[in-house]
Amino acid sequence: LSSLSEVQVCLLVAALLFSIGVYGLLTRRNAVGILLSVELMANAVNINLVAFSRLFGGPDAQVFALFAIALTVAEVAVGLAIVILLSRTWKTIETDQARELSG
Amino acid sequence: MTALELAGIAVPSVAILVGAAGTVLSRNLVHSVFWLALALVATAGLFVRLDAGFLAGAQVLVYAGGIVTLMIFGVMLTTRIEGGPLVQASGGRVRGALIAIAVFALLCVPILGADFGGVAAAEPAPAPADLGRAFLSDFVLPFEVLSVLLVAAMIGAIAIARKTDP
Numbered sequence: 690l691s692s693l694s695e696v697q698v699c700l701l702v703a704a705l706l707f708s709i710g711v712y713g714l715l716t717r718r719n720a721v722g723i724l725l726s727v728e729l730m731a732n733a734v735n736i737n738l739v740a741f742s743r744l745f746g747g748p749d750a751q752v753f754a755l756f757a758i759a760l761t762v763a764e765v766a767v768g769l770a771i772v773i774l775l776s777r778t779w780k781t782i783e784t785d786q787a788r789e790l791s792g
Numbered sequence: 793m794t795a796l797e798l799a800g801i802a803v804p805s806v807a808i809l810v811g812a813a814g815t816v817l818s819r820n821l822v823h824s825v826f827w828l829a830l831a832l833v834a835t836a837g838l839f840v841r842l843d844a845g846f847l848a849g850a851q852v853l854v855y856a857g858g859i860v861t862l863m864i865f866g867v868m869l870t871t872r873i874e875g876g877p878l879v880q881a882s883g884g885r886v887r888g889a890l891i892a893i894a895v896f897a898l899l900c901v902p903i904l905g906a907d908f909g910g911v912a913a914a915e916p917a918p919a920p921a922d923l924g925r926a927f928l929s930d931f932v933l934p935f936e937v938l939s940v941l942l943v944a945a946m947i948g949a950i951a952i953a954r955k956t957d958p
Contacts, residue, residue, distance in 0.1 A: 709812040
């Protein structure tokens, strides 16, 4: 581990965090659980941006990270609205049971 | 890296990964949300270590303060409370684990292969004032577009979740 640079350690942590998010996204059956996994993946991207900001200096990377945070907020708001609509229509938020289109 | 420098990264990193694992593995949906809060706050700690203090503040305010609260509301509004714990189902664990490991391996190849040692910081870490200037000079158009997008997302969310048709 000591041969790795600081940025590499951060990138590895972010990669692991992203993979955990992928695992949650694929295994969760609950719509809110899926949204939580998406949050983990978005967070991994932010860690990458900040790590590269540390490497190169200057404000650009951190500005991008702030944009990403704001976009995540919009995503959560719309996602939760869809989940609430789902629960009202099917009385459940288990995504396996909402299969009107697949027959 | 000295041991102290390594600890500054390792402690928040371990907390992030523990929180993330708890988020995807916990059987109780409310526990999942609180594990996510741990991961997000620990990320703010890592940001402080990486000289991004303003982002750490924004992270705590927006994620831990806003999104976790929203998620709790989402759980309470969509799940019928019947006295028992809010158990959530998971499926396809083996398949999911295989794909996640494949993604991690794929991401590791360029990270471990690249040489970051020779790159020195061209400029010092930005102060909050530098971020503000960047927002209102170079990035003023994306900044305004983002404001419109946020308003559109909020109005859209209200329109989607509204109870009655107009």
